[in-house]
Amino acid sequence: MTRVPEVLLLLLALACAAPVAPAGPAPAAAAVAAALARCAPYRTAAPDAYGFCLRSEVATLADAGAMAEVCAAAGIWQADCHAEWVLQQSRLHLLTPAALLDACGPSADCALQQVDAHPDVDVLVQIGRCEARTGAFVDDCVAHAVQRWAASYPAGPEVERVAAGTERYAVQVGTFVGMIVACAPPDAPDTPARCPDGGALYGEACRRAVGSYAQDRSRCGGLLPSPN
Amino acid sequence: MRPEVERFESFFRRTSACALIALGACGAATGDKDCEALVAIEHDGCVHARVQRASTATEVLELAPTIHDALVRDAALLQWVNAHRKSLPQREGQAICALLSPREQSACNRRLNAPHLSR
Numbered sequence: 001m002t003r004v005p006e007v008l009l010l011l012l013a014l015a016c017a018a019p020v021a022p023a024g025p026a027p028a029a030a031a032v033a034a035a036l037a038r039c040a041p042y043r044t045a046a047p048d049a050y051g052f053c054l055r056s057e058v059a060t061l062a063d064a065g066a067m068a069e070v071c072a073a074a075g076i077w078q079a080d081c082h083a084e085w086v087l088q089q090s091r092l093h094l095l096t097p098a099a100l101l102d103a104c105g106p107s108a109d110c111a112l113q114q115v116d117a118h119p120d121v122d123v124l125v126q127i128g129r130c131e132a133r134t135g136a137f138v139d140d141c142v143a144h145a146v147q148r149w150a151a152s153y154p155a156g157p158e159v160e161r162v163a164a165g166t167e168r169y170a171v172q173v174g175t176f177v178g179m180i181v182a183c184a185p186p187d188a189p190d191t192p193a194r195c196p197d198g199g200a201l202y203g204e205a206c207r208r209a210v211g212s213y214a215q216d217r218s219r220c221g222g223l224l225p226s227p228n
Numbered sequence: 229m230r231p232e233v234e235r236f237e238s239f240f241r242r243t244s245a246c247a248l249i250a251l252g253a254c255g256a257a258t259g260d261k262d263c264e265a266l267v268a269i270e271h272d273g274c275v276h277a278r279v280q281r282a283s284t285a286t287e288v289l290e291l292a293p294t295i296h297d298a299l300v301r302d303a304a305l306l307q308w309v310n311a312h313r314k315s316l317p318q319r320e321g322q323a324i325c326a327l328l329s330p331r332e333q334s335a336c337n338r339r340l341n342a343p344h345l346s347r
Contacts, residue, residue, distance in 0.1 A: 042300070046273030048280075052303035076307070109345065140344040 028066040035060065035070050051077035058085040064095075064103045071105070083110035090117075101133060108135035116144050123149035124165045142169050150176035155190035163202060170201040177202075178209025183220035263294075272300040279304040280311070285320035292327050302332045306339075313339050313346055 039053035051074035058081055061067045071081035082105040089095050089103070097118035104110035111133040120126040123145050130141035146169070149162065159177055166173045177195065184191040195206035213219055263274035272295045279295075282288045288308050295301040305328055309321065316324075318340065325336035339345050 041269055042273070045269040046276050046300050046303070048307060049273065049276055049297075049300040049303040052306070053299055056299065077303075109342075112344065137344050 028061075028063045031061050031063070032066045032069050036073065048076060051075040051081070055081040055084050059088045061085065064099065067103065068105060079105070079107035079110070083107040083113075086110050086114065090114075104133075108137050111135065112137040112141050115141055119145065119148060123162055127166060127169070139169075139172075143172055146172055146176045150180050153180060153184050153188035153191050156192045156196070159192050160196060163196060167202075171205045174202040174205030175209045178206040179213055179220070181206065182210045182213035183217070269297060269300070272297045276300050276304040279308055282308065285312075285316065285324060288324055289327070292324075298329050302328050306332060306336060309336055309339055316340065 035054065035057040038057060039050055042050040042053050054070050054074040055077040058067045058070050061070065064085075067082070067085045071078050071085070074081040082103060086100050086103050086107075087110075090100055095103070097114065101111060101114040101118075104114055115126070115129050115133055120129060126145040126149075127142050130138050130145060134141040146162075146166075154162070159180070163173055163177065174195075177192065180191050181193065181195055195203055195210060263271055263278065266274050275291055275295045279288055279291050282291060288305070292301055292305055295304060305324055309316065309324055313321065321340040322337070325333050325340065328336050
């Protein structure tokens with residue numbers, strides 16, 4: 001015996017009894033409105049403090065889109081506002097490194113911290129990320145990447161590969177390769193024993209670093225990765 | 229030149245100089261009263277603007293404590309440090325950072341100490 005009519009009636013009754021979603025702003029929109037409202041008293045009396053207030057308020061937002069909306073109203077504090085949110089979120093470990101980096105938005109300082117904190121295993125890829133994301137701080141980012149790479153005491157072929165792919169940073173790479181030549185410990189025998197052939201800037205920087213570290217080997221300690 | 233004219237010119241020069249000094253003093257006093265005549269957030273916003281016009285850390289250290297609202301005070305101090313961090317002596321920078329609320333002090337000290345931020 002079929003019970004289709006009864007089942008249909010039951011479904012109809014359930015559908016009618018289902019509560020209607022309350023009208024009103026979505027949670028993210030409500031959070032944005034609340035943050036803007038809390039800072040509103042500063043808006044005309046202290047306009048720059050208004051932006052600073054928004055920068056403080058973003059910590060209460062869980063959503064990156066909501067954060068970007070609030071930060072867009074923060075004026076001179078916009079970049080700092082993004083950085084503040086990313087700092088808070090990075091402590092919660094809820095977002096991926098890529099999402100945190102995206103959330104840095106216009107803050108090059110924030111991007112530098114994120115790119116540094118999650119380095120790619122391939123130093124050339126890492127340098128590409130530095131160039132793509134860290135704006136005015138690209139040289140700092142590349143220096144950090146190359147130093148980290150040098151601290152792993154790469155073997156000759158790897159040094160040649162990186163030297164060939166970083167002509168733009170010949171002085172930085174040459175300097176760190178010079179450190180490798182001068183400072184490599186006995187248990188890293190595959191490291192280059194002399195400055196490899198390369199462009200003039202690269203070779204000169206390498207030889208200068210070798211001379212400098214040969215004079216004061218206590219500075220070789222700087223190659224070691226810093227403890228976490 | 230006739231003596232009367234000389235006397236008049238001398239009198240005029242002295243009077244003009246006095247008027248200029250008086251006007252200058254009056255202007256300065258009005259500038260001070262601009263903020264003091266205000267209350268609450270308007271007062272703090274006014275001092276915030278004066279902090280940004282300060283050219284020395286000493287001025288900032290005198291003005292900032294008169295901002296009652298901690299958020300406005302933090303905004304004023306950090307904004308000034310941002311604008312002057314490249315030329316700010318370490319000791320003066322630290323004294324300014326010490327006026328911030330605890331949650332902002334590490335951000336302030338990082339602005340002074342991170343090599344890429346102080347270039």
